[in-house]
Amino acid sequence: MNALARASKQALQTAARGFASGAYPDRKVAVLGAAGGIGQPLSLLMKLSPYVSELALYDIAGTPGVAADVSHINSKAAVKGYAGEDQLGEALKGADVVIIPAGVPRKPGMTRDDLFKINAGIVKALVEACGKHCPKALLNIISNPVNSTVPIAAETLKRLGVYDEKRVLGVTTLDVVRAKTFYAEKAGLDVSKVDVPVVGGHAGVTILPLFSQAVPGANKLSDADIDALTKRTQDGGTEVVQAKAGKGSATLSMAYAGALFADACLRGLNGDPDVVECTYVASNITEVPFFSSKVKLGKNGVEQVYGLGELNDYEKAGLKAMMPELRASIEKGISFAKESQ
Ligand SMILES: NC(=O)C1=CN([C@@H]2O[C@H](COP(=O)(O)OP(=O)(O)OC[C@H]3O[C@@H](n4cnc5c(N)ncnc54)[C@H](O)[C@@H]3O)[C@@H](O)[C@H]2O)C=CC1
Ligand SMILES: O=C([O-])CC(=O)C(=O)O
Numbered sequence: 001m002n003a004l005a006r007a008s009k010q011a012l013q014t015a016a017r018g019f020a021s022g023a024y025p026d027r028k029v030a031v032l033g034a035a036g037g038i039g040q041p042l043s044l045l046m047k048l049s050p051y052v053s054e055l056a057l058y059d060i061a062g063t064p065g066v067a068a069d070v071s072h073i074n075s076k077a078a079v080k081g082y083a084g085e086d087q088l089g090e091a092l093k094g095a096d097v098v099i100i101p102a103g104v105p106r107k108p109g110m111t112r113d114d115l116f117k118i119n120a121g122i123v124k125a126l127v128e129a130c131g132k133h134c135p136k137a138l139l140n141i142i143s144n145p146v147n148s149t150v151p152i153a154a155e156t157l158k159r160l161g162v163y164d165e166k167r168v169l170g171v172t173t174l175d176v177v178r179a180k181t182f183y184a185e186k187a188g189l190d191v192s193k194v195d196v197p198v199v200g201g202h203a204g205v206t207i208l209p210l211f212s213q214a215v216p217g218a219n220k221l222s223d224a225d226i227d228a229l230t231k232r233t234q235d236g237g238t239e240v241v242q243a244k245a246g247k248g249s250a251t252l253s254m255a256y257a258g259a260l261f262a263d264a265c266l267r268g269l270n271g272d273p274d275v276v277e278c279t280y281v282a283s284n285i286t287e288v289p290f291f292s293s294k295v296k297l298g299k300n301g302v303e304q305v306y307g308l309g310e311l312n313d314y315e316k317a318g319l320k321a322m323m324p325e326l327r328a329s330i331e332k333g334i335s336f337a338k339e340s341q
Contacts, residue, residue: 027266028054030095030134032088032126033102034081035062037251038142038258042101043070043079045259051266052077058091059102060084088126092133097265099171099258100126103143105249106241112145112203113329119143120152120336127153128160135162138169138265138301142258146170146202147326148333150280151290155337166301169265170280172202172292173257174250178236179209182229187218198233198278199293199308199319201329206322207234212312226314268297281305286319288327 029046033039034057043057047070055077057067067081082091092098103119106112123143130139135157143149150170157163175198184191195215200208211226221229232239240250261277268275280292283305296304311319 024051024053024266024270026053027051027096027269028056028094029077029262029266030056030058030091030098030137032058032091032098032100033143035059035066036101037105037248038101038254040066041252041255042099042258043067044073045255046099046262047071047073047077047079048075049259049263049266050076051263051270054094055079056082056091056095058082058088088129089133092130092137095130095134095137096269097140097262098130098134098137099140099142099262101142101254101258102126105251106144106237107246107248108242110241112237113148113332115144116148116332116336119145119149120333121340123149124152124156124337124340127156131157131160131162135160136164136167138167138269140169140171140258140262140265142171142254144202145329146172146280147206147290147329148336151330151333152337154282154290155334159337159341164301165282166303168281169261169295169302170202170290170292171258171261172198172207172278172280173261174254175202175207175209175233175236176278177253177257177260179211179229179233182232182236183209183211183214183218186225186229187221189216189218197294197309199291200322201280201290201292201326203329204234204325205318206326206329208315208318208322209233210309210311210315212315213309223314230314230318264297265301268301268303269299271299276306286323288323288330290330291326 029052034043057063063081063083067079071079103122153168179196179198180194184194198209200206264275264277275297279295283291285307294306
């Protein structure tokens with residue numbers, strides 16, 4: 001099959017999600033930041049998900065329009081828009097999964113950490129509302145810097161007395177999506193059959209793709225190839241920020257990755273026994289308290305955090321190198337949440 005035929009087959013399969021039978025339990029998904037660059041295409045993709053029966057689209061403004069638009073699609077989910085803080089509680093009530101892409105994106109020259117000042121407070125306030133209105137929901141946190149916003153979410157829920165570490169998940173799926181794409185391209189493999197675990201966090205050197213564990217393996221890639229693939233995966237976000245030249249960061253690929261991850265959470269909730277994704281969660285597999293690795297998702301969220309498996313020397317060095325930055329980002333998030341009570 002040539003690339004075009006393969007792409008159209010995949011597009012048809014994706015579209016078919018919208019017309020799958022309603023054989024799944026009723027599930028409500030809320031998107032917070034639904035009128036944004038990620039929020040809009042993510043809302044579209046969640047409207048196509050066969051696992052969603054109710055879709056709540058929340059933002060500070062603009063959601064009635066997005067909701068009216070998306071709601072005309074002839075798929076299962078009933079869509080409702082919610083705008084402004086007064087409507088946040090209603091948007092969250094009964095939610096099984098809450099996806100949070102609210103906050104500002106990077107401009108060229110900025111790091112993800114430069115977004116902390118604005119996004120930390122946004123995430124804290126939204127997670128507080130989740131703790132009050134849907135304490136059992138699985139939170140999918142997309143807002144950057146993920147390395148800090150997930151600890152902020154955890155600490156905020158702890159303060160409310162409703163923290164369950166199985167239910168707070170940082171979305172790092174885009175790193176996996178990128179690693180698969182770049183690896184398949186370089187190794188000449190069918191991208192639909194490729195898997196690459198990506199561990200660590202979601203910023204620069206804290207993103208560590210484990211190409212030694214890629215499936216299928218590609219023995220013909222040189223150390224220099226692997227180094228280049230690693231760096232491209234780590235800098236994938238910056239590549240898009242620069243190409244967009246001041247008009248934001250990845251939105252379409254992120255919406256795709258966010259929908260994949262939310263669907264995985266929903267499949268886990270529905271009792272699908274084989275749902276494994278890389279995600280940034282509370283973890284004790286390394287020296288830091290939050291870390292992304294392969295995780296089994298089940299009826300209560302995170303069922304098992306898998307270890308790193310065997311790393312080669314290059315990956316061991318990458319793991320060691322990320323620790324100071326990852327630890328600092330985690331501590332910064334926790335301190336913020338504690339100090340801003
Ligand atoms: N985890 C990941 O892999 C990725 C994360 N991101 C992050 O996602 C975030 C969103 O990016 P974009 O959608 O491109 O930004 P955007 O600016 O296009 O959209 C953000 C939306 O959030 C809304 N918002 C702001 N404050 C809010 C609040 N208090 N409550 C509800 N909504 C609020 C805005 O009104 C806007 O509609 C950024 O922080 C970005 O860095 C982006 C790409 C990948
Ligand atoms: O790079 C950014 O700012 C957005 C992001 O997290 C990504 O694309 O991976």
